[in-house]
Structure formats: structure tokens, C-alpha cells
Amino acid sequence: MRKILLACLIAILALTFGTVTAQEAGNVLIMARAADATGLDPHTQTAFASFRLLELIYEPLVNLDADLNVVPALAESWEFSDDAMTVTLHLREGVTFHNGAEFTAEDVVASFERILDEATAAAARANYLSIETMDTPDDYTVVFNLSAPDVPLLAALATTNAAIVDSADIESGDVATVANGTGPFKLDNWTPDQTTMLTANADWWGDGPFVDGIEVRIIPDETSILAALRAGTIDFALLNDPLVATLLIDDPTVVLNRTEAINYHVLQLRSVVAPLDQLEVRQAISCAIDRQEVLDTASLGEGTVTGPLTMAAFALPVDELECYTKDLDRARELMAEAGMEDGFTLNVIAATGEPPTAVSEAQSIQAQLAEINITVEIETMELNVYVDRWLAGDFDAAIALNGGRPDPYTMYARYWQSTGNLNVVAGYSDATLDQLMSQGREETDPEARFEIFAEFQRHLAEQAPWVWLYVGYNYSAQQPYVTGFVPTPTSSLLSLAQVTLDR
Secondary structure (H helix, E strand, O other), rough: OHHHHHHHHHHHHHHHHOOOHHHOOOOOOEEEEOOOOOOOOOOOOHHHEEEEEEEEOOOEEEEOOOOOOOEEEEEEEEEEEOOOOOOEEEEEOOOOOOOOEEEOOHHHHHHHHHOOOOHHHOOHHHHHHHEEEEEEEOOOOOEEEEOOOOHHHHHOOOHHHHOOHHHHHHHHOOOOOOOOOOEEEEEEEOOOOOOOEEEEOOOOOOOOOOOEEEEEEEOOOOOHHHHHHHOOOOOEEEEEHHHHHHOOOOOOOOOEEEEEEEEEEEEEOOHHHHOOOOOHHHHHHHHOOHHHHHHHHHHHHEEEOOOOOOOOOOOOOOOOOOOOOOOHHHHHHHHOOOOOOOOOOEEEEEEOOOOOHHHHHHHHHHHHHHHHOOOEEEEEEEEEHHHHHHHHHOOOOEEEOOOOOHHHHHHHHHHHHOOOOOOOHOOOOHHHHHHHHHHHHHOOOHHHHHHHHHHHHHHHHHHHOOOEEEEEEEEEEEOOEEEEOOOOOOOOOOHHOEEEEEO
16 A cells, blocks of 8 residues: 555656656657556566556567457468468568567577476466477478467467567576567666656567657556646556546547457456355355446446457357346355355455456445355455465455457466466366367367357356456547557557657
């Protein structure tokens, strides 16, 4: 709390007495956001706040556009073999890392060897386990030899967690400290929870950047960010709290970007912890929660109740899922079947700031679960502490905002496969999920794949290892003179490289 108050004070002083205002910044974009990155290693970070910084510095082989299509990045083109057992990627030539080193196939191989090494604790490792070996026919070609057909592999590469890093940095062990990428911006200075200074990478292969740099100011109180926007002291802002963002809907002086998200709000239950290890208890919790009430309370109804899959191509109507209509009678019956009619105490962890709705979500759930004699104790903590606890599986239940992906396998392989690198976080696995995930990875027929993941969703809802709540909106705001930014369902900031300022 002391750190948050200090950061707020610094932000207020900067807004009032700052040496550089938006108008004085020339061609530097002044950006504000509430939460800062929790680290600089692109392979291990899980916080959205980290992605929003690192995606400007590092690049993967491919990216997603605003319509969630896979598009070239460090790989210009690719093709699968006829038997789908190899994928060949043709790399972009003439690319350099920020330290001047040339980007080659060696860096791709070294990066994926690092990701696949369990000792790295890479966040998305489970998505690449089909890569058995890698060949480099020349400096600009990489061949992934697969252990089995892997339909979603290409989409799985489109993430900062699969960013390509300099092989020399891997060898020296400096990846987590040097921030040496190939992306459109270079890291000049990072003062955690205060400011980050980025300068344009003049040697970037892409079209841009069109600004000289980005100054990121951390202002934990989003109402202060709103005030700074209206005062004209910042150019661009990320807003996470719908209670703040919706105040700009009819504001003629500031441009609000509001896009449907595929990231999902969820109550994670760890089934390895008693009494959550009893199916009836987890189902009772699911039946006792009115998800629309959580959405209305925490986010002013800004969103849609969701099941496990949030992308339009695979999402099932929630009325096809187990207990998505609140049923207290059924919840009490289930608690009685588990011998828990007198209830128990459930500790729920929640981060302050990411998402800003977390505590409100927890409080709504707390009130609702009291109706079946479950006493919810809410433990709030700063984001970096929360992330460490979450990754270690050191919790009974957690309020989380997790990332959506365009493909179900890449979205959930790390959680719901028994071998997934975040299965300890999920706290649940079974043979049915393993089988469905394996089938979904290899199936090439779209209709058959849809049915596989329909069964996957129904099974998760029935087993209730987590209680999926809702998807909301991604918000950002900007001055009218800021042009070129393209909002996306993943909340990516990569198009800041195309932004121009006409102050």
C-alpha cells in the first residue's frame, strides 16, 4: 500500500509540476497506465502489464492483426509439409537486435531451446512441446520437426512469450536484464512503478516508428489518468477500470477506444485443496454464483457472461453449459452431498490494479457464496506479489484476468494438460481433458475440431475446476491529434509504432 501511495504522489507531482508536458514533448508520445511491468524476460512474464511493454521491444516470428489473423513478423512466410509433420519458416533478412547484432536462424533455435527448457519456466512452454528438433538449412530458414501434427502451432507462435532473443544474451544469462529485442522501440530507462523511457528503433524493419519515443508514466489511480487526459498533459492512456473508462463515452475532448476482449475474468479454484477436491463442492460454487451479477457489480455490465472459450469461432452459448443459471437449491443439495452443509472458509487472492475490478468481483462472489455457508476471505496484494503466488500455485482460489487466444489449444494447453507448465496453477487435470487437448491439436477438419472443443467446454463446466465469469472490453484513450493507433481484441499496443502526433 505504501508503494501505491508513493507512486500516486509522484504521479500527482508529475502532473502538476512535471518538467515535460505533452505539448512540450515534441515528437515523443506521453502515455499513462496504472500498472507497470513485473519483469523484462519475455519468455517468463504472465502479467498483461508486462506484455504491453515487452511487445514494443521484442518480436515473435508471427503476430496477430486486429482481426486475429496470423501475419508475418520476424518470419516473412512459412509452409507446412503435406503430412503436417514439419513447418518451415523463412526469416526476414537485414534485421538487427537493438545492440546491433544480426538476427539469424541461430537466434530462433536458441530462443526455442530456452523456451522448451523446463528450467526456464517459460509461460507458454506447453504450446511448443510438439517441436521435436529444429534444423537450419541456412541463416534465414528454420525447420520445426514435429512429433505429431500440430494445427494451432502457427497461432501459438504469435505471442511475446515466444519472442526471439539474441542467442548471445541467452548464453550470457542476461535475457532478464538487457531488454535487447528487434522491435520498434528500445528501452532507455525503466524505473519500476514510476516511468519507462523508450526511444524509436531507427533500424526497425517495419513501417515506422513515426514518433521519436514513448514516455510511459505509471499513475495507479485511473481517475488521475482521466484528469491528465482532460488537462492535456498526456497523449495516450491505457484504462482498465470500466467505471473510469465509461466516463469518456460522451466526452467530446478525448477519443475513447472500446473493443470487445477475448481475455476472461475467472474465479480459479484449485482442486488439489480440500474441500475443493470434491466435485460437488466445486459444482455448488458454480451453481451459487450469478455471473451477470458479478459483471454488473464489478464492471457496470460492460461485457458478456462467458464459458471457457471466448473466441467467436468456438464459444458455446452459456445456456449449454452446466449451472450457468444461478440455482441455490441445487447448490445447497450439492453441499449436503459433500457433507459440507455447514460450509467452510475459502481464501481468495486478488491483485490490486490488474484487473482493477478484481476486488469488486471477489466481494460480489463473497456475498453470493455466503448464501450456501461459504465464508470467503479476500486477500489483496500488489501485482508482483500476486503473480509470484499465482505461478507457484500458492493459493486456494484466485480472482484472475487471463489471456484469450484465437485458438482453443494455444489458449489452454498450458493449463489443462496434465503435462502443461501451468497445470500447477490450474490445480486440476483428468484423462478426458488430456485426450481432448491432444485430439484438438492434431485434428485438421474444422467441423470435427469444433465438436472436440465443444465437448472440452462442457466437460470443464461440469467439472468446475474454475468458474468462468465474463469477458469485458479493452479500453484506451487518446488526444484527437494522436492518429494511427489500432485497438485489438488482445489489447496489444504494437500499433503505437504507426502512431503520429499532430499537436
